[in-house]
Amino acid sequence: xxxxxxxxxxxxxxxxxxxxxxxxxxxxxxxxxxxxxxxxxxxxxxxxxxxxxxxxxxxxxxxxxxxxxxxxxxxxxxxxxxxxxxxxxxxxxxxxxxxxxxxxxxxxxxxxxxxxxxxxxxxxxxxxxxxxxxxxxxxxxxxxxxxxxxxxxxxxxxxxxxxxxxxxxxxxxxxxxxxxxxxxxxxxxxxxxxxxxxxxxxxxxxxxxxxxxxxxxxxxxxxxxxxxxxxxxxxxxxxxxxxxxxxxxxxxxxxxxxxxxxxxxxxxxxxxxxxxxxxxxxxxxxxxxxxxxxxxxxxxxxxxxxxxxxxx
Amino acid sequence: xxxxxxxxxxxxxxxxxxxxxxxxxxxxxxxxxxxxxxxxxxxxxxxxxxxxxxxxxxxxxxxxxxxxxxxxxxxxxxxxxxxxxxxxxxxxxxxxxxxxxxxxxxxxxxxxxxxxxxxxxxxxxxxxxxxxxxxxxxxxxxxxxxxxxxxxxxxxxxxxxxxxxxxxxxxxxxxxxxxxxxxxxxxxxxxxxxxxxxxxxxxxxxxxxxxxxxxxxxxxxxxxxxxxxxxxxxxxxxxxxxxxxxxxxxxxxxxxxx
Ligand SMILES: Nc1ncnc2c1ncn2[C@@H]1O[C@H](COP(=O)(O)OP(=O)(O)O)[C@@H](O)[C@H]1O
Ligand SMILES: [Mg+2]
Numbered sequence: 028x029x030x031x032x033x034x035x036x037x038x039x040x041x042x043x044x045x046x047x048x049x050x051x052x053x054x055x056x057x058x059x060x061x062x063x064x065x066x067x068x069x070x071x072x073x074x075x076x077x078x079x080x081x082x083x084x085x086x087x088x089x090x091x092x093x094x095x096x097x098x099x100x101x102x103x104x105x106x107x108x109x110x111x112x113x114x115x116x117x118x119x120x121x122x123x124x125x126x127x128x129x130x131x132x133x134x135x136x137x138x139x140x141x142x143x144x145x146x147x148x149x150x151x152x153x154x155x156x157x158x159x160x161x162x163x164x165x166x167x168x169x170x171x172x173x174x175x176x177x178x179x180x181x182x183x184x185x186x187x188x189x190x191x192x193x194x195x196x197x198x199x200x201x202x203x204x205x206x207x208x209x210x211x212x213x214x215x216x217x218x219x220x221x222x223x224x225x226x227x228x229x230x231x232x233x234x235x236x237x238x239x240x241x242x243x244x245x246x247x248x249x250x251x252x253x254x255x256x257x258x259x260x261x262x263x264x265x266x267x268x269x270x271x272x273x274x275x276x277x278x279x280x281x282x283x284x285x286x287x288x289x290x291x292x293x294x295x296x297x298x299x300x301x302x303x304x305x306x307x308x309x310x311x312x313x314x315x316x317x318x319x320x321x322x323x324x325x326x327x328x329x330x331x332x333x334x335x336x337x338x339x
Numbered sequence: 340x341x342x343x344x345x346x347x348x349x350x351x352x353x354x355x356x357x358x359x360x361x362x363x364x365x366x367x368x369x370x371x372x373x374x375x376x377x378x379x380x381x382x383x384x385x386x387x388x389x390x391x392x393x394x395x396x397x398x399x400x401x402x403x404x405x406x407x408x409x410x411x412x413x414x415x416x417x418x419x420x421x422x423x424x425x426x427x428x429x430x431x432x433x434x435x436x437x438x439x440x441x442x443x444x445x446x447x448x449x450x451x452x453x454x455x456x457x458x459x460x461x462x463x464x465x466x467x468x469x470x471x472x473x474x475x476x477x478x479x480x481x482x483x484x485x486x487x488x489x490x491x492x493x494x495x496x497x498x499x500x501x502x503x504x505x506x507x508x509x510x511x512x513x514x515x516x517x518x519x520x521x522x523x524x525x526x527x528x529x530x531x532x533x534x535x536x537x538x539x540x541x542x543x544x545x546x547x548x549x550x551x552x553x554x555x556x557x558x559x560x561x562x563x564x565x566x567x568x569x570x571x572x573x574x575x576x577x578x579x580x581x582x583x584x585x586x587x588x589x590x591x592x593x594x595x596x597x
Contacts, residue, residue: 040597078438081597100342100440108438114431123356130352131439133345175435 028091030056030183030214031077036086038072038238046072048238049086054216054231056091056182059209061225061246062218064235065322070218071111073235074187078108091182104132107181109172111188111218117161121152121171124160125178132179139178146174149204166197173201177208184208186217190224202228222323226250236322253323255288257315258295263308272301286315349441350449357423357453361460368419368457369464372411376465379407380472383529395531396562404469405556406528409490411465413548416458416491417519420450420498421511428502433595443590447499447582454495459487475559482567483558489574490551496581503585503594522548532564547577 031054038047046069054060062070075081077088079099088095093102115124122143129139147153150170155163160171169189176184186205190198205228209215219225225232225246232249234242242249265282275298278286289295302309361368380400388399395402427433436446469475477483497514505511526548532540543549550570557563563570588594 075597079596080434080437082592100442103438103440106438110434112431114434116427116430116432119432127352127356128435128439130355131349131436131441133342133348133440135348136352 028056029089030054030058030091031216032089033073034087036073036076036088037084038069038076038081039084046238047076047084050235050238050240052233052240052243054183054214056214057209057212058214058216058231059205059229060214060216061229061232062216062235063220063222063225063232064218065220068220068235069238070235071187072238074108074110074185074218077185078106079103104179105182107176107179107184109169109176109184109186109189111191113168113172115160115168115171115175118159120157121160121163122147122156124171125175128175129178134179142178142180143174146177150174151200166193169193170197170201173204181213183214183216186215188218188220190219190221198224234322241322254291256291257286257288259313259315260285260287260309261311263310266307270302270305270307272298272305275301345440346442346445349439350445350452353436353446353449354452354456357419357450358456360423361419361453361457368415369461372415372461373464373468376407376411377468379403380469384472395533395564397560398473400473401560402531402556403529404466404473404475405559406523406526406552408462408465408469409487409552409555410523410528412458412462412487412491413494413523413551414515414519415461416454417494417498417501417515419457420454420495421501421505421515423453424450424499424502425505425508425511428505428595429508437592437595443586447496447585447589450499451492451495454498455488455491458491458494462487462491477559478561479558482554485571486551486554486558486574489571489578490555493574493578493581496578496585499585500581500588503588505594522546523552525549526552527564528552547573550574 031052033050033052035049035051036047037045037049039045050069050073052062062073064070072081076083077090079095088102090102091105093105095102119127125143125147126136126139129142130136134142143156144153147156150173152163152167152170152174155167160168163171173186173189176186184205189205190201193201202224205215205217217224217228229246232242232244232246233240234249242252244252259280262283262285266279266285267282269277269279269285274293275287275289280286287298289298299309380403383403384400388403391399393399424433427436466475501511501514525543526546527543532543532549535543544565550565550573553563553565554567554570554574557567
């Protein structure tokens with residue numbers, strides 16, 4: 028069964044920004060899925076539409092088979108969400124925040140209390156249960172929002188940049204917690220702008236940029252793609268057919284130009300050796316620009332700016 | 340578990356949260372009206388009232404008491420919802436309800452009942468203070484219950500609509516200061532409209548608060564400046580219009596969803 032199915036989802040904000048330009052996305056039940064993209068890509072907008080906080084401009088969404096236009100309440104009941112920014116009442120006590128959230132989902136106080144206790148303990152917040160939430164540290168606030176999202180035991184947990192601005196140690200323990208939740212059967216979708224996070228946690232990744240999905244693949248497949256480099260070789264003499272070269276896959280672009288994909292940790296010396304043995308002279312060589320790679324370079328820079336300044 | 344029962348749990352959660360808030364910040368919610376109203380009773384009732392003598396066939400103190408009670412109900416129902424709902428919007432914790440399957444009608448009902456709760460609580464408090472100065476009775480308990488419930492529900496809805504449109508904290512005090520308070524003062528709290536010259540009396544009849552004040556005074560002392568049936572129709576119409584407007588605004592997510 029599909030936990031989530033999105034078709035042609037688009038969003039244009041009143042100020043004219045097209046935050047989503049018709050995205051398609053499918054997430055299988057049980058998956059641990061990353062929506063990876065730089066700041067401003069449209070991740071929070073997509074999550075906002077999924078959780079009824081942003082109105083869509085067009086498109087269709089189904090959550091566990093419930094169409095959000097026709098069976099909104101059933102769809103909502105399946106989702107738990109951890110937003111990018113703190114959105115609980117800072118004056119409310121930690122335990123009340125979790126129990127009240129359960130109430131909105133129709134779970135009585137009596138049923139919600141043991142659940143709140145369980146999740147607050149697992150997330151190391153039980154000691155703080157009677158503190159006003161404004162007294163929590165940044166990492167604790169994030170964990171409180173995770174407990175709040177889980178209290179109605181949603182089948183799909185959505186987290187918007189759950190570890191942005193959280194220190195390494197807490198990030199690791201949060202990863203561990205999410206892995207466990209996922210192993211117990213909860214489908215998880217998280218957005219992130221750290222490739223490392225998606226790589227460590229997720230089985231499938233969709234990459235979003237400028238409101239478009241530019242890549243969807245399993246994490247392994249994506250890492251493969253990222254770990255190869257494509258070179259373009261211009262030859263001094265024209266060729267009639269693709270030369271056979273051991274261990275390399277060559278493609279002819281035209282008779283004086285070939286392309287070769289090389290894994291990053293392999294040497295290219297052997298390639299040149301074999302080419303010159305076959306009497307093929309290379310005049311010049313350049314890297315083929317890779318859209319994915321370009322994006323990652325940008326994301327790394329974005330990430331740096333992020334740490335220096337605020338987040339958008 | 341049935342959807343209906345889940346909705347009731349959700350509604351109860353909001354009401355419980357709203358009323359806990361009123362009691363938690365009692366210094367802001369309960370004490371100020373108690374002080375202001377005590378001052379009204381001492382200054383207008385005791386000191387000035389003695390010189391005024393009678394108003395509309397009642398002792399001046401008795402005349403103003405119902406008006407001041409209903410004024411407290413109006414201000415506090417309105418004030419509770421406008422500040423609580425705007426606070427939830429501003430602090431973004433309104434999103435906790437928006438992501439949940441709780442229907443719009445329940446969210447609306449939760450805030451309205453919360454506002455009514457504070458309105459009635461403060462109204463009761465002011466009535467207790469008033470009874471220290473003037474003997475109060477209940478001439479018509481049914482009318483009393485109806486007018487208090489309808490009035491507090493109406494102004495809770497009005498407060499919610501104000502909060503939906505408010506963008507900053509200043510915006511939640513504009514309506515109470517420039518509309519609510521003047522309309523209450525001109526709504527026959529301190530005088531009978533019989534005293535007003537013709538055109539002013541006609542104009543007063545467009546003030547919905549006049550009907551609430553008079554119905555409530557009727558429920559205590561059995562006297563009214565206006566016809567009871569017309570008064571009820573006007574209040575009911577206002578309630579329905581405001582409910583529809585508030586429901587529409589919430590449903591469409593005006594001021595809430597981008
Ligand atoms: N409320 C809004 N009004 C107008 N533009 C917005 C709003 N929210 C986000 N945007 C714009 O939409 C684009 C996508 O933003 P967002 O979804 O927050 O991206 P991400 O979460 O990937 O960083 C950005 O260009 C952003 O400036
Ligand atoms: Mg974002």
